[in-house]
Amino acid sequence: MSSGALSxxxxxxxxxxxxxxxxxxxxxxxNVGGEPFFVRRAxxxxxxxxxxxxxxxxxxxxxxxxxxxAPTVVTNTxxxxxxxxxxxxxxxxxxxxxxxxxxxWVPSVEKVRMCNSGTEAxxxxxxxARGFTGRDLIVKFDGCxxxxxxxxxxxxxxxxxxxxxxxxxxxxxxxxxNTVVLPYNSPEAxxxxxxxxxxxxxxxIVESYPANAxxxxxxxxxxxxxxSLTKKHGSxxxxxxxxxxxxxxxxxxxxxENITPDLSCFGKVIGGGLPVGAFGGRAEVMDQLAPDGPVYxxxxxxxxPLAMAAGLAQLKELDKASGYPRLEQLGAHFExxxxxxxxxxxxxxxxxxxxxxxxxxxxxxxxxxxxxVMKQDLEFFRKFxxxxxxxxxxxxxxxxxxxxxxxxxxxxxxxxxLGVFDEVLGSI
Ligand SMILES: *Cc1c(COP(=O)(O)O)cnc(C)c1O
Numbered sequence: 001m002s003s004g005a006l007s008x009x010x011x012x013x014x015x016x017x018x019x020x021x022x023x024x025x026x027x028x029x030x031n032v033g034g035e036p037f038f039v040r041r042a043x044x045x046x047x048x049x050x051x052x053x054x055x056x057x058x059x060x061x062x063x064x065x066x067x068x069x070a071p072t073v074v075t076n077t078x079x080x081x082x083x084x085x086x087x088x089x090x091x092x093x094x095x096x097x098x099x100x101x102x103x104x105w106v107p108s109v110e111k112v113r114m115c116n117s118g119t120e121a122x123x124x125x126x127x128x129a130r131g132f133t134g135r136d137l138i139v140k141f142d143g144c145x146x147x148x149x150x151x152x153x154x155x156x157x158x159x160x161x162x163x164x165x166x167x168x169x170x171x172x173x174x175x176x177x178n179t180v181v182l183p184y185n186s187p188e189a190x191x192x193x194x195x196x197x198x199x200x201x202x203x204x205i206v207e208s209y210p211a212n213a214x215x216x217x218x219x220x221x222x223x224x225x226x227x228s229l230t231k232k233h234g235s236x237x238x239x240x241x242x243x244x245x246x247x248x249x250x251x252x253x254x255x256x257e258n259i260t261p262d263l264s265c266f267g268k269v270i271g272g273g274l275p276v277g278a279f280g281g282r283a284e285v286m287d288q289l290a291p292d293g294p295v296y297x298x299x300x301x302x303x304x305p306l307a308m309a310a311g312l313a314q315l316k317e318l319d320k321a322s323g324y325p326r327l328e329q330l331g332a333h334f335e336x337x338x339x340x341x342x343x344x345x346x347x348x349x350x351x352x353x354x355x356x357x358x359x360x361x362x363x364x365x366x367x368x369x370x371x372x373v374m375k376q377d378l379e380f381f382r383k384f385x386x387x388x389x390x391x392x393x394x395x396x397x398x399x400x401x402x403x404x405x406x407x408x409x410x411x412x413x414x415x416x417x418l419g420v421f422d423e424v425l426g427s428i
Contacts, residue, residue: 002035004037006049007038007049007050007051010038011038021036032382032385037053043068043070044070045057045409046069047394055392055394056416057069058395059403060404060405060406062401063242063268064271064273065404066327066404067317067318067323068409073314074317077272078310081094081306086304088305089300092303094312095308098303099114101312101315103280106255108251108282110283111280111283112279113279114276114302114308115279115297118267118277119147119149121147121266121278122242123147123149125265126138126152126238128263128288129202131293135199135235136200138203139179139203139235140154140179140180140206141181141206142181142183142369142371143212143216143369143373144206144210146265147242153168180193183369185216185222186369190229191229199233201230202236203235203236203263205240208241208244208257209243209354209357211243214373214400215352215353216373217352217354226259238265239252239263239265240264242267242277243402245267245269246266246269248355248356249324262281262282263281263285266280269311269314272307272314273310275301326407327406328355330411331357331358331405333411334405334414335351337418338360339351341418345422345426347362347425348377349361349364358404359401362381362384376399384421387428388420391423393417393420
């Protein structure tokens with residue numbers, strides 16, 4: 001299976017000048033073998049590649065495009081706002097409106113600081129947590145992705161409670177030493193660590209619903225335990241809602257699960273497709289940030305008017321269009337169809353879905369943590385991926401990614417997709 005002639009040519013040229021030919025690794029299709037296609041344009045639920053082939057898209061730019069591609073409300077806003085300037089480096093009114101929207105929609109956030117990516121948001125949140133508590137130790141979970149800053153690029157072996165080993169060359173072991181990695185969904189591991197080191201732990205950072213190594217849901221009571229243990233030991237709970245924030249509801253997972261984290265991180269949907277991140281939480285903690293407090297954090301383009309306006313346009317439209325109930329309706333339609341199809345075909349599967357986020361696992365094993373995710377049938381997934389791509393369905397080029405629906409998807413899109421799945425499964 002290969003991409004079209006123009007895509008192949010562009011990729012060959014790109015590889016001469018861009019490491020791996022891509023500006024973010026997963027785009028290189030390494031998990032499925034083969035080469036990526038290049039996109040010419042995208043609208044609604046569809047992407048068109050440079051060779052003129054169209055696909056129904058289930059990635060939505062890896063999360064941001066919850067209204068679909070190039071929604072008129074966002075593109076018109078960008079055109080209008082750009083006429084008055086694209087960056088000032090001086091406060092602009094959109095920043096205030098964005099802060100008002102975030103603090104209104106997410107009750108745990110009393111104050112918020114804008115930045116330019118999810119990575120910046122989580123990196124800054126852990127620095128703030130360390131500054132606020134005067135402690136160094138950060139706890140994260142195996143398989144949770146929080147961007148690519150040094151302290152968080154540690155995933156370590158699963159199972160026992162282990163001190164972190166860096167997950168990337170170039171991360172000093174001394175940094176990783178201050179990050180403890182625990183298996184996800186293990187109350188015992190959490191309790192043991194807090195019993196031993198509770199007073200050294202600055203923060204626990206968790207993907208509100210882990211969605212970067214498959215899509216894994218917390219077991220009953222797990223998030224409550226996280227919340228009560230951190231509170232009891234004076235550690236902060238950081239909810240990384242970069243993927244789930246403004247996607248699963250106005251208040252993200254914390255709203256669905258009724259949890260009040262100390263700090264929350266956002267990205268993706270909040271930027272309307274432009275590069276935006278944000279972190280916020282209790283005023284007492286946020287006030288430790290410069291210029292009021294001793295924790296330094298800054299950004300030349302942070303709060304950029306174009307990005308703020310695009311994000312606001314997207315959030316307002318979501319609200320106005322009753323986006324969340326509609327996305328749940330679409331998600332349920334897709335999930336039901338998928339379950340029926342896979343059962344009829346006798347294909348072992350697990351489906352995890354909440355609202356517009358879904359993940360299909362080719363396994364009959366219950367998916368509780370990253371170990372389970374790694375045990376799926378990779379070869380089967382590869383064949384499924386290429387079969388679907390060939391027939392115009394673009395799924396994430398890795399079995400470890402979550403799929404996304406948008407408000408631009410229709411029941412007809414989903415049914416067409418299920419029809420393709422049916423054909424492809426019949427041919428594997
Ligand atoms: C995407 C993601 C990040 C990183 O965001 P970038 O904008 O890619 O830096 C962090 N945390 C989670 C949960 C994410 O899904």
